[in-house]
Amino acid sequence: MARKTHNGYTRLAKGRRASGLVVATRQSLWLGEDHLLVVNNHGYTEDYKRFYFAQVQGVVLHQTPGGTLRMGLLLFVLLGSTLTLLPGLIFGWPATMNWVTGSLTGICAALLLIGQVKGPTCSCTIHTAVQSHRLHALHRLRHAVPALQQLRECIELVQGPLDPAQLTQIMMDGTPPLAGSRTRTAERGRKPQLRAIKTTTHAAVFVLLLGDCIHSAIRITQSGIALLAIGMLTGTALTVLTVLALVRQQNSTLPLSVRRTTWFAAGHLGICQAIGMVYAIICAISHPETSGDSWNRMKAMAAIQALESPGLMAILIYAIIASLVIGATGLRLLERHRIAASAPPPLQPPL
């Protein structure tokens, strides 16, 4: 809700965006008598940008996946930390470990709650005849839509509403290029050539993820060099197949949900690789006698029992949850896509 002020300006929105390591720039939007004022506060200075209502050609807002990705990541960490905390409390692991996982769980839960209240993220751009400007203050859909309605009312008071007939004419004549897009609109505005692809690679990725889930579950109770080798082979195959799937899904008819799930799989693999490297370094430090002998180091790593090592248990629990969720979701989405693709086309009305 906008707040009336005595200074001729009415606040439309306020937001925050990071623009550096030290100074965070805060942006706010204010409605003046005949213009929109964008205020960028850099801490000790402010700079202003004015967009006159008579010159605004358009405002475009679209939802961005940033918020959803953050929420998904937080959910993963929350599940992982919760499922590490529970056996920690049951088996009586060190109190420090329980405090760390407990704090992590609490922080993640709080951040998830805040994210849920704030709603999905979005990006908003204002266009005039000579420029386009991103409105960083409008970064949450929940606040951006009402703010945009208010801005629209102000602009329409000056310019009047766009007649539906004019809109139809613009659409028929072709979209006029907007500011800042004169060079790129021609190449980006074209409808990309979408192609149908076989989903075998994606299916292989998701099936392998489920296999990795089973492998991790077995690793909790069993140990041995064979299990370690299988895990390494699965990881390598998964990495290769995921990269292949990501390349193939470019400009394809695959639904966005499947494409995003593949990206989640890639993210999960990246996290696993990072954790694996850290774990290998820790093992090398804790077993100095294996220095320079890779085979013995691998044997030492394979001999570690998950039930005796809280760190390994946490990694395995995370791997089980992430692989199961991504693999099962991906397979289900692929199946749905296959059914939709094999359905007969709708009947054409008789001429």
Add this chain to the structure above:
Amino acid sequence: MASAATCPSCSVTLDEVNVNTVQPVPCPVCATRILAQWFPAIMRSDNDATASRPSAVSDAVEASCFYHPAKQAAIVCENCGRFLCSLCDIELAGDHLCSHCIEAGKRKATLGHVEKSRTLWDEIALALSILPLLAWPVTVITAPATLFFVFRHWNRPLSIIPRTKIRYVLAVIFASLQIVGWTVFGYHLLT
């Protein structure tokens, strides 16, 4: 940057039903929720700009532009009274001004509509009163300096947008407390 009629996520051209809606609508291809608002200014073509080109002076008695003597005067600068052609006329918040007056207004900060940035002296004063506490011995210098800074800049304009002088007040309070602290410390040291 994509055009208003294309999906910012997948660049697919939007249909008419996806533009000027009240609530965000999903893109037909990538399902990203979009709210695209177009206004009549988008209909203006380059021809509108060429229509206001200044015309040449046809008669010796006809008023000409101060900056372009060969061009016909179209309007008078509301600040300095110079005759201006349509090329030199700059409309700013309903006023018609020449470029010279705008430049002078920017320099003297008398034109609020062209001001691009401002220094927030109150923020600096507040920082000057708080941040030195991290290395507290320096407050013996910074506390009086804060008071001087506040009184020096008290009457300078703050921000264009509404802003109170609470930061100045807080800076004075913190600086005064530091000075009181140093006075007490000095008194105990001497007695």
